[in-house]
Amino acid sequence: MAKKGVADYIRETQVWKSIFRHGPPTNARNRAAVVAGNVFLHLHPIKLKKSGVQLGYTWCMGGLTFFIFLALTVTGLLLMFYYRPTAEYAYNDIIALKEHVPLGIMREIHRWGAHAMVITVWLHMFRVFMTGSYKPPREFNWGVGVILLVLTLLLSFTGYLLPWDQLAIWAIAVGSNMAKATPFLGHGGPGAALAQIGDFVMVSDKNDVRFQLLAGRFVGEPALLRFYILHCVFIPLVVGVLIAVHFWRVRKDGGISAPL
Amino acid sequence: MSEDSKLQLNRREFFSFITVGWVAFTSACAGLLSLAFRFTYPNVNFEPEMDFIAGFPSDYENGVDERWKNGYGVWMVKQEGKLVALSNICTHLGCVPNWLPAELKFKCPCHGSGYYMNGVNFEGPAPRPLERYKISLNPEGKIKVDKTKVYRYEKGQWDSPDSYLSV
Numbered sequence: 081m082a083k084k085g086v087a088d089y090i091r092e093t094q095v096w097k098s099i100f101r102h103g104p105p106t107n108a109r110n111r112a113a114v115v116a117g118n119v120f121l122h123l124h125p126i127k128l129k130k131s132g133v134q135l136g137y138t139w140c141m142g143g144l145t146f147f148i149f150l151a152l153t154v155t156g157l158l159l160m161f162y163y164r165p166t167a168e169y170a171y172n173d174i175i176a177l178k179e180h181v182p183l184g185i186m187r188e189i190h191r192w193g194a195h196a197m198v199i200t201v202w203l204h205m206f207r208v209f210m211t212g213s214y215k216p217p218r219e220f221n222w223g224v225g226v227i228l229l230v231l232t233l234l235l236s237f238t239g240y241l242l243p244w245d246q247l248a249i250w251a252i253a254v255g256s257n258m259a260k261a262t263p264f265l266g267h268g269g270p271g272a273a274l275a276q277i278g279d280f281v282m283v284s285d286k287n288d289v290r291f292q293l294l295a296g297r298f299v300g301e302p303a304l305l306r307f308y309i310l311h312c313v314f315i316p317l318v319v320g321v322l323i324a325v326h327f328w329r330v331r332k333d334g335g336i337s338a339p340l
Numbered sequence: 341m342s343e344d345s346k347l348q349l350n351r352r353e354f355f356s357f358i359t360v361g362w363v364a365f366t367s368a369c370a371g372l373l374s375l376a377f378r379f380t381y382p383n384v385n386f387e388p389e390m391d392f393i394a395g396f397p398s399d400y401e402n403g404v405d406e407r408w409k410n411g412y413g414v415w416m417v418k419q420e421g422k423l424v425a426l427s428n429i430c431t432h433l434g435c436v437p438n439w440l441p442a443e444l445k446f447k448c449p450c451h452g453s454g455y456y457m458n459g460v461n462f463e464g465p466a467p468r469p470l471e472r473y474k475i476s477l478n479p480e481g482k483i484k485v486d487k488t489k490v491y492r493y494e495k496g497q498w499d500s501p502d503s504y505l506s507v
Contacts, residue, residue, distance in 0.1 A: 250450060254433040296385045
């Protein structure tokens with residue numbers, strides 16, 4: 081039997097054993113346990129196909145997208161220390177983020193990251209399409225991916241209002257007009273004119289889906305707060321859950337993209 | 341069956357109770373969800389009223405009057421013996437155009453839609469003329485503008501007597 085080193089003594093301590101539940105990775109069982117028992121490694125599959133790690137095949141776009149999403153989460157949380165979502169403060173807080181705060185580039189990282197994430201999501205989907213990786217049994221995950229694309233665009237869109245400058249206000253005024261055209265739910269959409277009994281209009285500008293989005297008929301301070309909540313809490317939560325489902329399906333459907 | 345076993349549930353009865361329980365639970369959840377949905381619609385909003393009194397017809401000169409633009413989003417336009425309440429929402433994508441007195445036109449800064457003084461579009465991407473709101477005189481002889489009633493040129497609604505005041 082080999083002589084015990086310092087590392088072996090450390091591995092036998094109560095503290096070490098309470099954190100790492102497996103023995104040293106000297107046999108196949110423990111090597112698997114190292115991956116399965118580590119929360120970060122566990123997000124990764126235990127085995128990867130050789131083609132899955134070839135850059136020329138995957139472009140790494142899905143991984144980059146996830147990395148950018150994490151970066152946006154971190155920078156977004158940091159921005160929340162300074163940004164106040166009210167008409168009085170919002171614009172000045174964005175200026176302050178640039179001029180009064182150390183590492184003022186943080187806000188730009190968040191903004192550029194948003195642009196970059198939209199680009200990488202598109203390229204990721206382009207790659208998945210061109211390599212035929214959306215085909216059965218992966219068709220469900222393609223569907224999840226499409227929803228994630230829409231949510232990515234919605235995250236960009238909801239973030240656009242937050243600086244509360246002319247560009248933002250008018251862009252959201254234009255964008256929220258799309259909600260007005262929702263079939264049956266928006267007062268300018270198809271079907272809304274049918275929902276009328278005599279003079280009583282059931283779908284009007286004070287109860288349709290656009291009103292719900294803006295908390296009013298026009299883009300104003302309540303809309304700023306709602307878009308802030310959607311941007312910082314609501315959509316990221318849904319995205320987080322769907323990303324988990326997305327990765328889980330990648331593993332269940334035969335691993336990262338490769339011919340099955 | 342003994343007296344005791346009548347008090348106890350048999351398997352079939354147990355499952356029917358479970359069904360009742362699940363229905364109750366599901367409807368309670370649905371009720372809470374609909375409450376949460378209702379929660380997003382405030383009972384009061386602090387936006388400008390949809391109708392307002394705009395003074396006497398004699399207050400207006402010929403041409404475009406911008407005094408109600410900021411508060412209510414309405415231009416009062418008087419020409420050819422008619423006074424109309426013109427919406428200031430661009431029919432392209434919903435921005436607010438500006439009145440350019442020197443060029444006698446409304447011009448939208450976003451995508452360049454242009455409208456004549458009467459609200460009819462002539463340049464840019466705007467697909468149709470500006471909308472008119474219902475305008476009438478109240479018993480005191482003052483002008484009442486009602487923004488909940490909209491009159492569209494392309495539907496022939498500008499012929500409606502509610503869409504203008506003869507002055």
